Structure formats: C-alpha cells, structure tokens
Amino acid sequence: DANVNMGGGGMDANMNMGGGSMGTPVDTNVRASRGGKAKLPHSGFSFNKPRGWVSRKVEEKFVFGHNTKPGMVIVVGNTAKSVQQIQQEAHVGIEVAEGVKFQLKGQPRPFGSNGLAVEFAGDVPGKGPGIAYTVNLVSPHGEGATFLMLVLERENSPELIKLVHSMAKSVRFFKPVPYPVDRVWKQKLDNRKLTYMHTTSSSGYDGSYTGSSSKEAIGLCAAGHFTYYSSSSFTVNAGEGVGSDVGSGSTAYGHGRGRGNGTWTVQNKGGKATLILKFYDGRVNQYHVTEDDKRRTYLNGTRYFRTSGNDGPNCN
Template identity: 30%
Template sequence: MNKLLYLLIFIFISNILYCQTISGKVSDSSIGITFNVPNNWKGQQIPQGYIFVSDIEKGFILVTPHNFKTIDEIVENANMGINENNGTVLSLSDKLEINENSVAGIFKGFLEGQAAISFAKSLMSPFGGGVAVFVFVESENYSEKYKEFVNEICNSLKFSEPVRSSLENELEQILNNCRLTYMNNYNSGYGSGGIQDKIIIDLCEQGYFNYYDESQVVMNADDVSGYSSGNKNNTGNWNVIARGDQGTLILNFDDGNIAEYNLTFEGEKTFLNGNRFFRTYKDSNVEGTQPDCF
C-alpha cells in the first residue's frame, strides 16, 4: 500500500460520519466485483477501493483491488509486511493461510504509531488481478470476530469482467506513449549546494512503463564539492482506474512495489498527486523528451 494511503484513509474515515454512506451490498463494474458489507458497518468509495467503519466495532475495513498475477506474488508481498514512513510497520506474525485462489495472514505492529493488528485476505480473480480485504484494529481491541468480518466479505465476493469507464478510456488515450517528467531544484543557499529532483516516467501503449529517478544531491562547500545521483531505473506495467470522477495512475513495478498517483489536469498541464509533470510524446521536437517506447 502506498505511502499516502493511510493519510487518505483517516481523512475518509472522518468524512464517513457526515456524508452519505454505503451499506448492504456493493456492486462495482469498474473493478468487476460484488460483495456484502457486514451488519453495522458503513463506508465510502475512495480512490483505493472501499473503506468501512462501525458505530459499534473498533477499527476499519479496507477493500482494495490488486494487480498480482499469481498466488506466489501475493505470498511474496505478504512476507514483506507493511512498512511505511509514517510510523506504520506491521509484520507477518504467523504462518500464511494459502489456498488455490487466496492468501490470508495476521500482521502485528504499529499503525500511525499506535499498536495495531491487521487480518488480511487476498483473492485472485479469474479475470486477472483480484481483491484484498484488510481489517485494522488497535491491538487491545482485536479479537477473532474481526477475522470473521473479513471472511464474511470474502465469502460473499463475486468477480466479473471489469467494464472500463469512459474516463478510464480517455485517460489511457492521453497517457499512451507519453513521457511524464517532474523537475524541481532546491538550493540551500550560501553556496552550499542543494537538491535537483528529476523523475521520468515513460508510459507505453503496450502496457509497460520505464521509470527513471535522476535526482541529484549537489555539494558545493569550502572543502567539499561534487554530487551524488539516484540513477534508479525501474520497469513494470501501468494502468489507469477511475473512482467516480477521480482518475488514478497505477504503476506495478517488476519488483512487487506499487505506486499510485491521483491524476488531475489544468488545460495542458498534468499533475500527479498535486505535483506538476511535463507531458511529451514521440513527436516532441525537444531533444531528450520523447518516451522510450518501442
């Protein structure tokens, strides 16, 4: 789960108390799923899927699609646990429950600095990808009934062929064979150097992407000069999804990591999670701005 996910989750949890909520049965043709919401739980759709809270029970439930291709990929990801930069670290605490089409496990650690336990179950869809269901509860309040809530959702879950929305088709057309470039320079002042951020994402029509992190730390002090460069080159598969009128770019890296970016546009300007990226294509006449797509 990406690093901004938990912040977004807590924002939506607050909104659930005041906005129209979802309960009963959920049907989402864009993901290709239907499932039943457990009694006394209510929720909202978010860019990452669906989130549910209860006036009676503690914690929250997250239902989110995944793009893993095999059970082995899910197992590998589960063994890595959840490790974010915001005080969230949960590690697998027991042996995984592995079946033909699902993987489940209990994770213990900290969520936003609070001791927490999560039971998670990931299912494979016959149409590709699948769905993961998580429950997160403070450690002192966790019991087996929270595992039952997750299993209740999973047992009711039915898959169908996803139907792409007009927004998803439009976004895919915009981003096919496109280079997205982010640049930001920060100078610490007084001649001491700074940081030069440069990230390039090539989105190719065949469904793969190239990701280049060319960020540099520049040093220019009295006794030290030079730079260090990230030079991180990564590849994987990309996709766009829409939740209502919000488009999201998903990068599935070959090493198992997943990055999600909320897409917004202002005229010809493109923003990923609020950061401006320059968008160029193969017909660009500026050297070095054409996407590396075959």
C-alpha cells in the same frame, strides 16, 4: 478522512479515523445489513455482506461498521499478480493515515490456495496500539480482493478475525468491468512526454558539498504504448581535499513482448482522471492526473512537464 495504503498489490482505500475507538466509518443510525451479496464490478469480485453490520460504498470500495461492536472492515480491489508479491510487499508495512504506519506483526499465513492473511501493528495517535488484519486474494482475472480490518489492540477479538475470514471465503471473481475512458485527458496526453526533474544541493563552510538529482520520463504514444525511463544520482564531497562519493542509478525497461515498455490508458474513476501504465512484466502504475489554470500538468500532485513534437516521446 485518511488514506490507507499497504503492500499486497497496491491496495488503496479511504477511512475515517475520527470518532470513538478506531473511528466510525459509516452512519450507524441506518439499518444494519441483513446479509446478501455485494459487488465491486470494476474490481471484478462479489462477496457476502456480514449480517448486522452497516455499510457504505464509496467509489470502488465498501466500508463496514457496527452499532455496538468495535472495529471497521474495508473491502477493496488490489493489483497483486501473485501470493509471492503480496508476501514481499507486506514487509513494507501499511499506512493507515498520513504519517501513521503499521509494521508487519508475525509471519503472513496462507489463506486458501490464492491468498495470504497478514497482521500489522502500530500506534494510533491519541488512541493507543492498533491492529490491522488483512486477507488478500489473487484473482485469475487480474484484479484481486483485499479485506482490511482495523481495530484498537485492546478491542481486538477472534470474532473480528472470523468475520474477515468469512467475508473473504465468500468471494467470487469475474472479469472486471473496465472504467470508462477519459477521452478529454486521452486526447491531451496522446503523443506527449511527461517529465519530472528534481535537483537539490547544499554546501558547507569547509567546502563540503552534497547534491542529488532524479528524473522520470513517461512517453505516451497515441497507438496505446508507452516508454518509461527513470534515473537518480547522489554526490557527496567531504571538503578539504578529503574526496567524494558519487552514486547513481537509472532504469530503462526492456520492450518485452510489444512496442515500448507497456500499454497505457486514462480512465475516469469516480470523476477523477487516472493515468494507468501497464508494464509488460505485470507491474501497474496509477497516477491521478490534474492540471491548474495555467494548464500545467500534475501526477498525484507532483508537477510534470508535458511536451510534444521534437520534445515529445519516441513512438517508433
């Protein structure tokens, strides 16, 4: 399996890049769909399943494949707040597998009054040039919909584009059903501060020196709000008295319309604890939370120090 990550509201899905063409994402030995509605309740939308295509639902996403036709279609929610946000993030590109990134091809095109169609292109290792075509829709309820079609360039066709358009046009939005709260992790993180710190340095024989440091601190208050701070710095000294350059930056977000910088919760998504930070300005950060046998805390696989008391968050 490979991770698909793209701009356009944090779309995140899993796909299989193995097999023929762009891969076989589903078991094509099962009976093809006769159509009908499919629903992603936690993402807050339903859509029409394409007739003749085989589907597989994995957690909060659908993956469609065909017995004889090339390509695959992934349907998943997104967190885009506006069409403008989708357009900005499209310029970042799309990661279709680890280390395999497609770049924006042409200009994004409006799709209805609340969406954007975006095409990306890149090379699939061992297979050749590939195309990723997406339709991203913004929902009035806060959780949007993304339809992602992946196919090798030589196998692309107007029929596949038409299929994606038809599925996207059938979308009906509703208020998302919340994931259950992970009460075990909620208790572990109440009134705790999670801190990440990283420092690197190197020196040369001529006295030159380079160094960098970064820090991120997330304060999680039991009342439901959080504080957030991040900083980074970079230092270069050319040695031999040439001089040095120092760069730095920090971010401490304003309080907006409530306490702290936003609200937080921990949800159980398919058996995985997910820390969700909702900033007052509309941004959403999500982290997969784990701990090892020594009770050390990890966010998305990166070690964070978990502290409390005098070393905990300022929740006043």
